Amino acid sequence: MAGEILYLTELLGLKVYDLRRRPLGRVRDAVLVPRIHPLRVDRYLIAGGGGYSWLYVRHDQVARISLDGIWLSDELLVPYHADEYALRLVRDVLDQQIIDSRGRKVVRVTDITFEIRAEDSRDVLHVMEIDIGMRAVLRRLLQGWVPRRWIRRLQRRVPPNSIRWELCNIVEPDPQRRLRLNISMEPLEQMHPADLADIVEELSPEDREAIIEAIDTEVAAEALSEMDPETQAQIIESLDASKAADILEEMAPDEAADVLGELPEEASEEILEEMESAPKAEVEELLEYDEDTAGGLMNTEFIAVHENANVADAIDALRQRQELVDSINTVFLTDTDDRLRAALPVGRLFLAKPSTPVSDLVREDDEVIQTTTDAPAARVLELFDKYNLLTLPVVDEEHRLAGVITADDIISVLRNR
Amino acid sequence: MLRRLRHHIAIFFAVIGPGFITAMVDNDAGGIFTYSQAGARYGYLPLWTLAPITLLLVVTQEMCARMGAVTGKGLSDLIREEFGLRTTFSIMALLVFTNLANVMANFAGVASSLELFGISRYLTVPVAAAGVWLLVVRGTYDRVEKVFLAASSVYICYVISGFLVKPDWTQAAIYSVRPVLMLEPGYLTMLVGMVGTSVAPWMQFYLQAAVVEKGITAREYIESRLEVIVGCIAMTVIAFFIIVACAGAIHDVAPRDIQDATDAALGLRPFGQYAFLLFAIGLFNASLFAACILPLSTAYTVCEGLGFESGVNKGFREAPVFYWLFTLLIVVGGGVILWPGFPLVKMILLSQVINGALLPLVLIYMILLVNRDRLMKKWKNTRFYNVVGWSSVVVLIGLTVALVILSLRDLMAA
Numbered sequence: 001m002a003g004e005i006l007y008l009t010e011l012l013g014l015k016v017y018d019l020r021r022r023p024l025g026r027v028r029d030a031v032l033v034p035r036i037h038p039l040r041v042d043r044y045l046i047a048g049g050g051g052y053s054w055l056y057v058r059h060d061q062v063a064r065i066s067l068d069g070i071w072l073s074d075e076l077l078v079p080y081h082a083d084e085y086a087l088r089l090v091r092d093v094l095d096q097q098i099i100d101s102r103g104r105k106v107v108r109v110t111d112i113t114f115e116i117r118a119e120d121s122r123d124v125l126h127v128m129e130i131d132i133g134m135r136a137v138l139r140r141l142l143q144g145w146v147p148r149r150w151i152r153r154l155q156r157r158v159p160p161n162s163i164r165w166e167l168c169n170i171v172e173p174d175p176q177r178r179l180r181l182n183i184s185m186e187p188l189e190q191m192h193p194a195d196l197a198d199i200v201e202e203l204s205p206e207d208r209e210a211i212i213e214a215i216d217t218e219v220a221a222e223a224l225s226e227m228d229p230e231t232q233a234q235i236i237e238s239l240d241a242s243k244a245a246d247i248l249e250e251m252a253p254d255e256a257a258d259v260l261g262e263l264p265e266e267a268s269e270e271i272l273e274e275m276e277s278a279p280k281a282e283v284e285e286l287l288e289y290d291e292d293t294a295g296g297l298m299n300t301e302f303i304a305v306h307e308n309a310n311v312a313d314a315i316d317a318l319r320q321r322q323e324l325v326d327s328i329n330t331v332f333l334t335d336t337d338d339r340l341r342a343a344l345p346v347g348r349l350f351l352a353k354p355s356t357p358v359s360d361l362v363r364e365d366d367e368v369i370q371t372t373t374d375a376p377a378a379r380v381l382e383l384f385d386k387y388n389l390l391t392l393p394v395v396d397e398e399h400r401l402a403g404v405i406t407a408d409d410i411i412s413v414l415r416n417r
Numbered sequence: 418m419l420r421r422l423r424h425h426i427a428i429f430f431a432v433i434g435p436g437f438i439t440a441m442v443d444n445d446a447g448g449i450f451t452y453s454q455a456g457a458r459y460g461y462l463p464l465w466t467l468a469p470i471t472l473l474l475v476v477t478q479e480m481c482a483r484m485g486a487v488t489g490k491g492l493s494d495l496i497r498e499e500f501g502l503r504t505t506f507s508i509m510a511l512l513v514f515t516n517l518a519n520v521m522a523n524f525a526g527v528a529s530s531l532e533l534f535g536i537s538r539y540l541t542v543p544v545a546a547a548g549v550w551l552l553v554v555r556g557t558y559d560r561v562e563k564v565f566l567a568a569s570s571v572y573i574c575y576v577i578s579g580f581l582v583k584p585d586w587t588q589a590a591i592y593s594v595r596p597v598l599m600l601e602p603g604y605l606t607m608l609v610g611m612v613g614t615s616v617a618p619w620m621q622f623y624l625q626a627a628v629v630e631k632g633i634t635a636r637e638y639i640e641s642r643l644e645v646i647v648g649c650i651a652m653t654v655i656a657f658f659i660i661v662a663c664a665g666a667i668h669d670v671a672p673r674d675i676q677d678a679t680d681a682a683l684g685l686r687p688f689g690q691y692a693f694l695l696f697a698i699g700l701f702n703a704s705l706f707a708a709c710i711l712p713l714s715t716a717y718t719v720c721e722g723l724g725f726e727s728g729v730n731k732g733f734r735e736a737p738v739f740y741w742l743f744t745l746l747i748v749v750g751g752g753v754i755l756w757p758g759f760p761l762v763k764m765i766l767l768s769q770v771i772n773g774a775l776l777p778l779v780l781i782y783m784i785l786l787v788n789r790d791r792l793m794k795k796w797k798n799t800r801f802y803n804v805v806g807w808s809s810v811v812v813l814i815g816l817t818v819a820l821v822i823l824s825l826r827d828l829m830a831a
Contacts, residue, residue, distance in 0.1 A: 095498050097494075105726075108724030132724055133724075137506075137723055141503060203489070204488055204490050205634050231632060237636070
């Protein structure tokens with residue numbers, strides 16, 4: 001009856017009656033065709049004739065649906081045939097894992113709730129929710145052994161746990177099928193990269209790769225940076241080299257170098273081939289260093305200006321590298337040979353007049369805490385701890401500024417210990 | 418070049434853990450008792466069974482590790498996805514019951530092994546239970562795994578105590594390769610019991626879940642398989658030394674039935690304080706180790722199969738079912754040991770019956786799954802593997818049916 005709800009497990013096994021109220025068979029599956037209507041059950045699959053032949057019942061052939069059965073208004077049923085645009089709820093969704101994009105976790109579908117709606121004076125089913133948790137487990141276990149109405153009464157004692165269908169993301173590794181079933185990646189792309197990373201890590205390797213391959217490259221890069229190094233390497237290695245290169249280009253060079261460092265040599269070289277020259281050069285340079293040294297920890301995303309420049313030049317240099325502005329807190333001063341001379345907190349630039357030489361902003365007692373590319377990681381940690389640093393410049397053997405280590409790099413090192 | 422070599426060695430060490438730990442836990446209090454009993458009563462005769470047992474173990478464990486690496490999903494997940502909720506629920510219900518009885522047996526092992534040193538069970542069992550709970554709830558998986566791997570090395574105790582007893586090595590060597598079949602009910606019970614304690618349903622779930630948790634993929638599978646095989650062999654080596662120790666110390670003096678595993682330890686006493694000490698320490702370690710793994714593995718398996726949140730890195734509020742189940746298994750499993758009138762022996766016998774009923778079921782589902790194209794792709798079982806797999810199932814079913822009948826008989830008598 002319109003307005004009531006019906007569960008998928010109740011729908012299964014429901015008897016289907018023809019115009020003369022003779023039973024034709026029982027429901028075996030419900031089919032959604034998202035390209036036609038995102039929520040309405042388009043067809044029912046019924047098994048008739050002793051269960052050997054499967055038939056489709058279209059939604060506009062049904063007159064009434066209730067807990068007692070389905071009554072048809074048209075008997076011209078077509079036999080079952082495979083349909084690539086059809087999502088079969090029992091086969092494809094029930095008992096499978098889906099992503100709850102609001103709760104930001106992976107859940108397993110125990111049941112599906114429908115609402116019975118009136119459309120052109122006939123009953124149709126609209127998918128409402130996916131049921132997880134105890135209530136749905138109880139309902140499914142009892143189904144078939146206890147009358148449907150008794151189960152309804154019994155389950156009231158157990159609190160429900162459901163997710164609105166619109167918030168559910170079906171995991172479908174095949175991109176073609178994803179298109180046919182109209183599965184959008186947008187809800188995943190809207191998530192915080194760290195949440196997305198947690199979700200992806202919970203999935204099987206095949207599903208992981210499918211998601212990373214399908215979502216926006218920038219989002220994929222951000223999510224990937226949040227995962228642990230082994231998972232990163234697994235995913236990157238499974239993608240084809242050009243896609244992997246695209247994602248690595250979006251990552252910070254030090255992180256990209258870490259991922260490549262985890263891969264077998266042939267794989268990482270193949271990916272490097274595909275990368276564009278500028279990020280490639282930075283990553284290659286970083287790959288030279290041992291991962292347990294300052295060189296392995298550092299990244300090359302820093303801003304350095306000549307020591308004779310003035311404040312306006314420095315701010316101009318910041319403008320040139322806008323993508324770094326959110327995370328940067330220090331500007332480095334170098335001499336003509338790129339040798340590190342001083343470190344300047346960014347804030348000081350904004351308090352000074354544009355024409356002031358930057359060297360005037362350096363105070364007498366400003367000593368530049370720095371380290372060399374071959375310093376062991378333990379020494380770097382010590383410096384961060386001792387001087388409460390946010391950024392530590394790293395210089396090469398000729399005292400030229402090679403890169404910087406930031407506090408977030410240190411947090412990853414500590415976490416991975 | 419150096420980087421590549423380092424890469425390969427790194428992979429091997431990275432995959433060490435799941436297979437080894439599973440095989441070691443397999444020698445829990447129940448296993449040690451069975452092997453001790455075999456040695457005490459029949460001496461070196463039962464040693465020949467160890468080779469076929471190893472083969473059975475390798476075949477079943479390898480399939481699980483392969484499924485875990487290729488699909489990235491646990492066995493209970495796969496059963497749920499492919500066979501539905503009701504099947505999963507029935508298997509889980511049986512698994513919870515047998516594992517609970519196993520937990521009881523292992524807490525009993527903790528209690529009795531420490532009572533050899535004169536420490537009361539009313540002190541040791543609560544402390545052990547609390548320790549187990551804290552280790553798993555407060556530790557991260559990596560750290561917990563390291564503790565477990567360290568615990569595995571304590572099994573070397575059995576090897577040393579085996580040497581200290583100075584058994585007859587020529588006999589041991591001969592009977593390791595010479596099958597002896599006697600149509601005596603006691604001997605048959607012992608044979609069936611040895612297989613039954615070696616291949617248990619929980620292992621399949623635990624191993625596959627651990628492989629997935631560790632993030633081992635098809636690419637590192639070769640190293641992982643090697644690890645599983647090494648683990649299985651290590652397990653049989655330990656079993657060999659337990660049998661030999663009891664054969665040398667008890668059977669060679671006067672063949673008899675032993676009451677429990679501590680009885681075996683006491684039997685070693687005439688051969689020196691060290692042999693006795695090491696045997697008792699080994700028993701304590703094995704019991705505690707299994708008491709850690711079993712509740713954890715059960716909670717994981719059940720929650721994953723039924724779709725509840727699980728994992729030690731989630732909070733109590735996020736994964737309530739997981740934590741409740743885990744806690745209950747420990748509290749009940751440890752609690753009954755302190756309950757004087759509790760029919761522990763009856764429970765353990767009953768659990769062997771259910772174990773026996775569950776194992777063929779689990780194996781059949783496993784072989785069906787490992788042959789599905791959609792899941793396993795090119796990693797499906799080969800024909801040779803299927804022949805070995807199915808015949809193992811048939812043998813196991815035959816043996817477990819025998820074990821069930823024998824246990825039922827004992828249960829009626831008890």
